Amino acid sequence: MIEFTMPTLGADMEDGTLIEWKKNPGDTVKRGDIIAEVETQKGLIEIEVFEEGTIEKLLIQEGTKVPVGTIMALIRPTAAASERENIAEKESIKLQPTEEKISKKQQLESRVKISPLARKIAVENHIDLSLLKGTGAEGAITREDVENAMIERGEIATGKTAHIQVSKEKSSASVEDIRSAVAAAMSKSNKEIPHYYLEKKIDLTKALAWLKEANTQRSVKQRLLPVVLLLKATAKSLKEFPDLNAIWNNGLLPKKDINIGFVVSMRTGGIIVPAIHEVDSKNVDEIMEVLNDIIPRARALKLRSSELSESTITVTSIGEGGADAVFGIIYPPQVAIIGFGAITEQAFAENGMLGIRSVVQVTLAGDHRATDGVTGSRFLGSLNKHLQNPDSL
Amino acid sequence: MNEQEIKQSIFQLLKRIAPETDPSQLKPDENIRETLNIDSFDALQFIVALDEKLGIEIPEEDYGKTTTLKSLLTYVKEKIERQ
Numbered sequence: 001m002i003e004f005t006m007p008t009l010g011a012d013m014e015d016g017t018l019i020e021w022k023k024n025p026g027d028t029v030k031r032g033d034i035i036a037e038v039e040t041q042k043g044l045i046e047i048e049v050f051e052e053g054t055i056e057k058l059l060i061q062e063g064t065k066v067p068v069g070t071i072m073a074l075i076r077p078t079a080a081a082s083e084r085e086n087i088a089e090k091e092s093i094k095l096q097p098t099e100e101k102i103s104k105k106q107q108l109e110s111r112v113k114i115s116p117l118a119r120k121i122a123v124e125n126h127i128d129l130s131l132l133k134g135t136g137a138e139g140a141i142t143r144e145d146v147e148n149a150m151i152e153r154g155e156i157a158t159g160k161t162a163h164i165q166v167s168k169e170k171s172s173a174s175v176e177d178i179r180s181a182v183a184a185a186m187s188k189s190n191k192e193i194p195h196y197y198l199e200k201k202i203d204l205t206k207a208l209a210w211l212k213e214a215n216t217q218r219s220v221k222q223r224l225l226p227v228v229l230l231l232k233a234t235a236k237s238l239k240e241f242p243d244l245n246a247i248w249n250n251g252l253l254p255k256k257d258i259n260i261g262f263v264v265s266m267r268t269g270g271i272i273v274p275a276i277h278e279v280d281s282k283n284v285d286e287i288m289e290v291l292n293d294i295i296p297r298a299r300a301l302k303l304r305s306s307e308l309s310e311s312t313i314t315v316t317s318i319g320e321g322g323a324d325a326v327f328g329i330i331y332p333p334q335v336a337i338i339g340f341g342a343i344t345e346q347a348f349a350e351n352g353m354l355g356i357r358s359v360v361q362v363t364l365a366g367d368h369r370a371t372d373g374v375t376g377s378r379f380l381g382s383l384n385k386h387l388q389n390p391d392s393l
Numbered sequence: 394m395n396e397q398e399i400k401q402s403i404f405q406l407l408k409r410i411a412p413e414t415d416p417s418q419l420k421p422d423e424n425i426r427e428t429l430n431i432d433s434f435d436a437l438q439f440i441v442a443l444d445e446k447l448g449i450e451i452p453e454e455d456y457g458k459t460t461t462l463k464s465l466l467t468y469v470k471e472k473i474e475r476q
Contacts, residue, residue, distance in 0.1 A: 212453060215453055216452070216453075219450075220440055220441050220444040220450050220451070221441050221444075223437060223440075223453070225433055225434065225437060226433075227433070265432070267411065267412075267413060267430065268413060291434065295434050296438075319432050319433045319434075320432075320433045320436075321426070321427070
């Protein structure tokens, strides 16, 4: 039996609140399916499952806050579950709220043990909680109990397709939550990781000329930003220096996939760092597509668990008009962070000639337990080489 | 579409990108991105939104003509008239 546990979505996460199960016992799940929604400091996160199988049992009630690592569900692995697959396509049911009148007192009945979701459905559909018998832990009323009550009342025409209408409450993660998540991760990093810092100026004139030309052939919607080239070049160089694309856990553990955590600043303060998966195997258009999807979702605090937990390195880019260089703090357990300053025009000497070039100051902060300056330095050299050949990015 | 309507559309689109700001308070010569704290990514989203809402495709080389409310208004008006 596979134990599905509350995942850790970063070094700063200690617990999470289960808001809603997205699967029921008997449902089959495959890698990447959303099994639950969990409220964390970084918003309402869709939690993915990484095994194939059939949900055997859900152990945690909706609305419960549990520490990272708590077993939340049991999943029967696929091989043993093949006969049960036919119940996976469980038909969903339709609810039509009726106009039944009930007293306000009944709606506000709060001493009944009930999960937040079940309460929400009950209130929205005017189900009298005092008449329900809970089947959950300690007699708590579950979502199923409420739905069963509605079936009894004849409101659910079983067999019809549709879904239960529950208006989603907006994520309650606040500016302060994000601030404290950042504070926890960065304090841990500063306490535990001996950083070394390197900086290199890289001429982007060629890369930007390539980008300008590329963008004239694209519609407004498909236009690329310079950061896409920086990300792609970073991924290519990381392939050559796998020790930087790694995590530190009492020893260096290089990672096969290059999942770049991209720092997104929140407009109201704080940062969120979603992962762009397998950047090395994506072309520049695909990377831009991911950015177009992930940045607005990060700002709306609507990310998936894999996007918050699977970064293997971090990239932070200051962007137009900002500071010339950024010296990052490594996000543990990663071992490096690469910082791109604003692209500026600078006097640049090369081959005995002085010219005006578009230049970016690139920094690398490395974990000195994991790598040495020479690795970082060679990495920056490789990054320069790739950015001088934008055609092959 | 008159100037007032264009202005309202611009405010609406800026508000969508920077919800906590009040774009209508922008002074004509203020740098829009600096004042409303709009980064490169959001700036591109704004250009895309302008294209979708008003049907104006702004080429990259014209970005410099759209930095202030005044210059952006003039630019958009000319573009619409030319269409």
